[in-house]
Amino acid sequence: MRQLILPPGYNGEKFFPITGSEFHHLRNVLRVSTGMCFNGIDRKGNRYNVTVSSVNENSCTLHIKKNSVKELEVPQITIFQCLPKGRKMDQIVRQVVEAGAKRVVPLISERTIPRLQHNTVKKKTDRWRRIAEEAVKQCGASYVPEVFEPVKLRKIHEFRLEDEIGLFFHQLPIDNKTLHKYLSDCPPRIGIVIGPEGGLTDEEIRYLKDLLFVPVYLGPNILRTETVAVVAVATIQLLYLEYDSWRLR
Known part of the structure; x- marks a missing residue:
């Protein structure tokens, strides 16, 4: 339905x-x-x-x-997605909303290939918002997600929420902590940074760490940027739904 x-x-x-x-x-x-x-x-x-x-x-x-049906307790997830090539952002918005993201902030990083013209930003953002609403109608989510206009990665601090833990997904194991460890206290809000096709630069990683974002390693396979986003959201949602069975004591 x-x-x-x-x-x-x-x-x-x-x-x-x-x-x-x-x-x-x-x-x-x-x-x-x-x-x-x-x-x-x-x-x-x-x-x-x-x-x-x-x-x-x-x-x-x-x-x-x-309807007075009680909602399951899941985190408020914000996806900070570096803009990919072509129309892949359409796919990312649709899939992360279906998986459970509540906010989408498109980012412009040093290795972002698309360079949006000022007169096209509103048109693209409006399309992403329509795609997000269509995804909600299809998946039955209990909210209409926010989709923001693209911003530079170094303005990410302006979109952080109170009590939000920050994660960025990386192709290398640059920290020995696990996703379970980061989520062991069941934080109510999670911000996830996904890099562009060329990955985040060392300088951008240092900047994110200064903002207390922590790295997450998804394993040896190198995933496309449009794959990482939906994998990240779906994995976190599942960990929260199964929290009582694995929580670290």
């Missing part, structure tokens, strides 16, 4: 009309009819049971009831 994202104007009403492009999506893509039921979420992460109560030529009305 696909999930509906309630419009920004929704404020807890029991019945809510849908018009314009949102209605056209429901009518032409989802083929809604009276009595159809959906899972729904608002922009604050609240879940709802949604029933189509009526449909006419230019609008439909939704009957919305809040």
Whole structure:
């Protein structure tokens, strides 16, 4: 069952009309009819049971009831992704949102190949945001993730959250600590830096360490940047779901 994202104007009403492009999506893509039921979420992460109560030529009305199902406790993951070549960022955004990321911050690093023009930044960011929302509708996540405009890697400190542990994934074992060790206290927020195709420079690694980011080694196989992101998020989500079975005492 696909999930509906309630419009920004929704404020807890029991019945809510849908018009314009949102209605056209429901009518032409989802083929809604009276009595159809959906899972729904608002922009604050609240879940709802949604029933189509009526449909006419230019609008439909939704009957919305809040769902009190308790969410599993998982971390708030921010992906700091150095921009890859081509349209790989589209794939990364979709996959990390499906895997559980709640924030995506595209980064421009020294070895980033794409050089965005000022007049294309908003267009690309808007596309990534649409892709993120489509991923939420498909995967059933309980939130609409934030996708930011690209920033230089050295501005990453402006996007850190309180009580957030910082990780960066590296192709070499440059530290002997494990991911289990870093997550043994179950931090509520995790920031993950993923380098570009050419990897992070030594200077960038020193900068991240100064910000208390710690390195994580994923093994001997060299993964593509678009693979690392989804592997990182999915691995951390699984560790949290199985936390009681492995936590370090």
